Amino acid sequence: MPEQQDWNALTDEDFRAIFRDWVEQNCPADLRFMRKQRPVFDEVAVWYHRLADKGWLSPVWPQEYGGMGLDAAKHIVYVEEWARLGCPRIPDHGIGLTGPLLIRYGTQAQKDFFLPRILTGEHVWCQGYSEPNAGSDLASLKTSAVREGDDFIVNGQKIWTTLAHCANWILLLTRTSNDGPKRQNGITVLLVDMTDPGVTVRPIPNLRQETDFCEVFFDNVRVPAANVVGEVDQGWALAKAVLGHERIFLGAPSRPEYAIKRLERLAEDRGAFDDPGFVARYARLRLDLYDLGSAFERFARVLRAGGDLGPDVSVLKIFCSELYQRITEEMLTVAGEEARLWDDLQTAEGEVDAMNLYLDSRAPAIFGGSNEVQRGVLAKGVLGLPS
Amino acid sequence: MTGLILDDEDGGLALLRESVASFAARHDGPSTFRNRRSSGADMDRATWTAMAEAGWLGLLLPEDLGGLGLGLPEQAVLSEALGRALVSEPVAQLAVFAGTLLTEASESAERTRLAEGLVSAAAIVAPAWQGRNGAAAPVEARAEGEGYVLSGTLEFVPAAGSATDFLVLARAGQEDMLLSVPADAAGLSHSLHPTLDGAQLGTLVLDATPVAAGKVLAGGNAVSAALEKAIAVTRLALAAEMAGIATRAIEQTVAYTRDRVQFGRAIAAFQVVQHRLVDMWSDAEFANASVVNAVETCTEEGGRAGDLAILAAKARAGDAAVTITRRAIHLHGAMGFTDDCDIGLYMKRAVALNATLGQPEELRLQFVARERAAA
Numbered sequence: 001m002p003e004q005q006d007w008n009a010l011t012d013e014d015f016r017a018i019f020r021d022w023v024e025q026n027c028p029a030d031l032r033f034m035r036k037q038r039p040v041f042d043e044v045a046v047w048y049h050r051l052a053d054k055g056w057l058s059p060v061w062p063q064e065y066g067g068m069g070l071d072a073a074k075h076i077v078y079v080e081e082w083a084r085l086g087c088p089r090i091p092d093h094g095i096g097l098t099g100p101l102l103i104r105y106g107t108q109a110q111k112d113f114f115l116p117r118i119l120t121g122e123h124v125w126c127q128g129y130s131e132p133n134a135g136s137d138l139a140s141l142k143t144s145a146v147r148e149g150d151d152f153i154v155n156g157q158k159i160w161t162t163l164a165h166c167a168n169w170i171l172l173l174t175r176t177s178n179d180g181p182k183r184q185n186g187i188t189v190l191l192v193d194m195t196d197p198g199v200t201v202r203p204i205p206n207l208r209q210e211t212d213f214c215e216v217f218f219d220n221v222r223v224p225a226a227n228v229v230g231e232v233d234q235g236w237a238l239a240k241a242v243l244g245h246e247r248i249f250l251g252a253p254s255r256p257e258y259a260i261k262r263l264e265r266l267a268e269d270r271g272a273f274d275d276p277g278f279v280a281r282y283a284r285l286r287l288d289l290y291d292l293g294s295a296f297e298r299f300a301r302v303l304r305a306g307g308d309l310g311p312d313v314s315v316l317k318i319f320c321s322e323l324y325q326r327i328t329e330e331m332l333t334v335a336g337e338e339a340r341l342w343d344d345l346q347t348a349e350g351e352v353d354a355m356n357l358y359l360d361s362r363a364p365a366i367f368g369g370s371n372e373v374q375r376g377v378l379a380k381g382v383l384g385l386p387s
Numbered sequence: 388m389t390g391l392i393l394d395d396e397d398g399g400l401a402l403l404r405e406s407v408a409s410f411a412a413r414h415d416g417p418s419t420f421r422n423r424r425s426s427g428a429d430m431d432r433a434t435w436t437a438m439a440e441a442g443w444l445g446l447l448l449p450e451d452l453g454g455l456g457l458g459l460p461e462q463a464v465l466s467e468a469l470g471r472a473l474v475s476e477p478v479a480q481l482a483v484f485a486g487t488l489l490t491e492a493s494e495s496a497e498r499t500r501l502a503e504g505l506v507s508a509a510a511i512v513a514p515a516w517q518g519r520n521g522a523a524a525p526v527e528a529r530a531e532g533e534g535y536v537l538s539g540t541l542e543f544v545p546a547a548g549s550a551t552d553f554l555v556l557a558r559a560g561q562e563d564m565l566l567s568v569p570a571d572a573a574g575l576s577h578s579l580h581p582t583l584d585g586a587q588l589g590t591l592v593l594d595a596t597p598v599a600a601g602k603v604l605a606g607g608n609a610v611s612a613a614l615e616k617a618i619a620v621t622r623l624a625l626a627a628e629m630a631g632i633a634t635r636a637i638e639q640t641v642a643y644t645r646d647r648v649q650f651g652r653a654i655a656a657f658q659v660v661q662h663r664l665v666d667m668w669s670d671a672e673f674a675n676a677s678v679v680n681a682v683e684t685c686t687e688e689g690g691r692a693g694d695l696a697i698l699a700a701k702a703r704a705g706d707a708a709v710t711i712t713r714r715a716i717h718l719h720g721a722m723g724f725t726d727d728c729d730i731g732l733y734m735k736r737a738v739a740l741n742a743t744l745g746q747p748e749e750l751r752l753q754f755v756a757r758e759r760a761a762a
Contacts (some may be wrong), residue, residue, distance in 0.1 A: 006671075259392060278753065280752065283748075283752050283755040284751060285752035286751075286755055287699055287751050287754060290699050291673050291676065291697075291699060291703050293680075294676040294679065294680035294699075295676040296674075297680065298675075301392075313672075314670055315668075320674070330654045344422070372662070375662045376480065376658070376661070377667045378665045379658075379661035379664065379665050382668065383641055383661075383664055383668060384641075385641070385655045385656065385664065386645065386652075386655055387654050387656060
């Protein structure tokens with residue numbers, strides 16, 4: 001096991017310096033600032049294994065399970081530096097979802113079996129939540145799991161399953177009962193081996209003509225009852241509880257930050273800063289990004305003080321995703337006639353993937369709870385508005 | 388989580404907030420606003436004197452000038468609380484702006500007299516330095532004997548009718564000067580113009596007004612430095628006041644829409660109304676975050692970073708206060724269009740403060756120009 005130390009005892013600045021130095025030396029140059037938002041496992045395996053060997057793959061897992069044991073404050077630093085240095089996103093559902101869920105709710109046998117295999121990359125996880133008729137309204141999910149002896153028999157379909165085509169395990173929300181007074185009852189979390197018979201994955205090309213997400217079909221898939229996490233019918237609370245301080249990252253300014261740098265590069269090259277109309281629009285975007293930093297800090301400070309995030313953190317996700325869209329929209333305005341082109345735009349300072357970002361920016365306002373769902377959360381949870 | 392969230396280890400800020408709240412209970416903001424407006428006054432002297440007694444007029448002034456010697460966090464909290472309560476006296480223009488000019492001026496008996504008067508409310512010290520376009524527009528100063536003779540016109544002078552003394556920006560040849568001119572000086576006259584927020588702004592005319600040498604408060608480069616400082620600190624106070632207005636306006640609108648029943652439901656139960664309220668609340672949160680950022684950046688770093696943070700905060704809080712109160716009027720329905728409903732007063736105050744010392748678009752352009760010049 002790699003050496004660990006008490007990272008939380010360092011100052012944020014010291015930890016930042018240590019983390020940054022190592023990442024700069026170890027994250028392969030050809031993987032930095034990748035055009036692809038969600039590379040598949042094989043494309044980034046080198047980086048994944050380097051992190052694992054160093055013991056830095058799982059920032060928030062406790063050290064006894066092979067994680068770094070970072071508190072929220074240090075985790076923010078980790079994520080900030082990761083974005084600043086342009087490290088590629090790795091398939092991280094095992095690290096960010098299955099791992100924390102098992103550490104909190106799993107049996108000893110589940111922890112012993114699954115956690116080390118996440119760290120080695122042997123198991124690559126995906127998240128089986130959304131269904132064709134259960135997106136924003138996730139609690140209406142229908143994929144069924146019926147008890148048969150020591151097994152559950154799973155039938156149904158998941159969709160928008162990110163990176164399912166490079167995963168071999170799926171964390172599945174299933175319907176085990178329709179009896180409760182609320183639809184949130186009767187949902188069970190299952191750990192499912194995707195190489196088992198009856199599992200079919202069909203990638204869905206997205207707006208960017210890449211395959212980030214997939215459909216996953218389950219046809220009489222046999223899953224051992226030992227693979228239930230927590231209690232049968234009680235999975236909803238588990239799935240929600242595992243989303244702790246990580247919700248702040250949905251509003252982290254890294255995407256709009258990256259996009260505005262590309263906008264600036266394009267605008268410099270095309271002389272847009274000589275156009276007062278552009279400068280006024282740019283100024284609004286720039287200040288929105290600046291103030292997003294101030295608002296992010298407001299919530300980061302709560303975490304640093306050891307507090308928990310409330311529902312109000314959704315405000316970041318809405319603002320951040322909509323800002324990202326507005327920046328990329330401005331890129332196309334600056335591109336003028338060239339906005340008809342699919343390829344990256346050429347500038348004296350390098351390429352600008354305007355169209356790529358424009359298309360990519362449609363997604364964050366939809367995923368992780370669409371912005372309308374988030375507004376509903378704020379209306380009820382923060383403003384206390386009636387139903 | 389709402390309002391300005393600042394480090395408050397000794398609880399001083401919380402105490403300040405409470406004292407403004409209890410002050411506002413005794414000096415109701417909206418009714419003072421209406422009374423002042425109908426009487427044509429440029430300020431409410433009773434409120435002003437009470438604020439002097441509370442020590443708020445000299446909050447930022449150093450102790451050797453009779454002030455409390457407190458900092459930007461305290462001023463921000465005071466201004467925010469005044470904004471919330473719609474206590475709409477010219478604290479930003481007189482206490483903060485004129486106070487900062489006096490703090491930055493060089494030592495003199497006149498400076499001490501003015502500062503003491505400002506703090507006790509015995510004097511009303513009004514800065515007079517702007518032209519019609521809002522920029523600094525010094526009047527002409529001609530040396531005569533031991534002193535100077537001033538001629539010219541200055542605009543947007545706060546409390547011009549109540550003022551006992553003016554801090555006048557003048558220029559003799561190439562040199563800027565800041566002079567103290569008593570309201571009863573020869574050749575000095577003013578006209579008053581009612582403002583949106585129920586006060587009066589003055590046009591000050593100086594026609595060969597003689598000023599003694601001892602009334603020169605600052606000269607040379609110190610004048611523009613003092614002005615810049617006063618503009619920056621006042622912008623921050625205005626931003627905090629507008630953040631308070633924004634936060635209070637959303638609270639009032641949530642309360643109103645929860646009470647108001649149409650189609651058999653509270654209108655706050657309709658999703659379209661809920662999402663509008665959420666967007667308003669979100670704008671207020673960003674305004675609060677930007678003001679906190681400005682206070683902390685100025686306190687911890689200062690310099691260019693502090694200047695940028697203030698530009699951002701004034702722009703953000705101004706946009707938030709104006710657009711939130713505007714949307715709030717809409718959500719109050721026809722009631723919102725009446726003069727009886729306080730929400731309209733919040734909107735008018737927001738528009739007036741937003742227009743003071745730079746509107747958001749102008750401030751954003753300044754931010755970008757400064758940032759890009761440094762890059």
